[in-house]
Amino acid sequence: MSLIDQLKEQMKVAMRAKQKVRLGTIRMALAAIKQIEVDTRESLNDEQAVAVLTKMVKQRRDSIAQYAAAGRDDLASVETEEIQVLGEFLPQPLTEEEIVALVEASIVEMGASSMADMGKVMGSLKPKVMGRADMAAIGAMIRAKLK
Template sequence: MTLKTTLSDAIKTAMKAKEMEQVKVLRNVQAAIKQIEIDGQSELDDKEVLAILQKQIKQRQESLGIYTANGREDLAQKEQFEIDVISQFLPEQLSDEALSQIVATTITELGAAGMKDMGRVMNAVKDKTAGQADPAVISGLVKKALTA
């Protein structure tokens, strides 16, 4: 079952359960996916849908930080709810230890020697972890490993 199908099924389930806030969040995500498909005139695969989900979560995390810093707990709670709803569709996140191991293995495989190879290593690790790790965390681990 594709990620888009899973998303559609979740919308139907939430509608039947009359969880309208969840339906609203899921429909917004579904609309973002459809908009990108229309703009690109192509059907998105699971990897591309996963990237959109990650982008949606990142946007909400940025908003959450702003709302929290400005004491807007009502809006911060709404953003956190949306993050929780969207996160259901992401694969289980890798631990820092597992991610560090993947980074080390990738650096060895590519023969990376310094910061000049960061782009190659980042792309390879992102491909291997597809949605299982935050790109910012990956970036930090790759920098640390390449400068050590």
Template sequence: MSLKETINEDMKNAMRSKDTALLGTIRLLQAAIKQKEVDERIDLDDSTIIPIIEKMLKQRNDSIDAFKKAERADLVLKEEFEVSVLKGYMPEQMNLSDVQSVIDDVIKEVGASSMKDMGPVMAKVKEKLAGKADMAAVSKIIKAKLAS
């Protein structure tokens, strides 16, 4: 079953069980997917849906930080719930040692030796790890390896 079909089925199940919080989050995700399809006049597959989910996760995490600073625990809980729902649609995350080995392989493949090579390394790594690792953490690891 494709990711799009899974999301659709989960929406139907949330409607049947009258889980309004879950239904709201799934509808937000479906709206973002539909918006991308309409804007670009294409049918999205799993590989193009994952970046949409990643973007939504980043937005929610930024909101959580802002709400914590504003001491709005009610909104923090709502955003954390949405993060947990969205993470359920992401592929399994790779562990740190696997991520580091991919980075090492790419650095050797590209022949990177300094921070000037950050762009090409990051592009190749993003290609291989899209949706499987937190790209902000990956960027920090690459910077540390290229700086030394």
């Protein structure tokens, strides 16, 4: 079953169970996916849908930081719940050891030796870690290894 089909099925389950936050989050995710499909005039595959969900999680993490700085813990808790719901549909996150191994293998594979090669390494890693790791953290790790 595709990710979009899973989202639609879980939306029905959330409706029947009257889970408002879960239902709202899933509807928001489906709407974001549908918007991209309408804009590009093509159906998204699972990899592209994961990218949309990953972007939504990142936006919520940014919002949580802003809400916490403003002392709005009530809004931050709503965003946290939404992250938990979205996380159910994302692939399992990579462990720190797995990330380090992937980064090192990619550096060797690309023959990277300086910061000028960072883009090549990031490009080779992105499809492998999409939705499973924070690209900013991976970028920092690559930067540290290529200095």
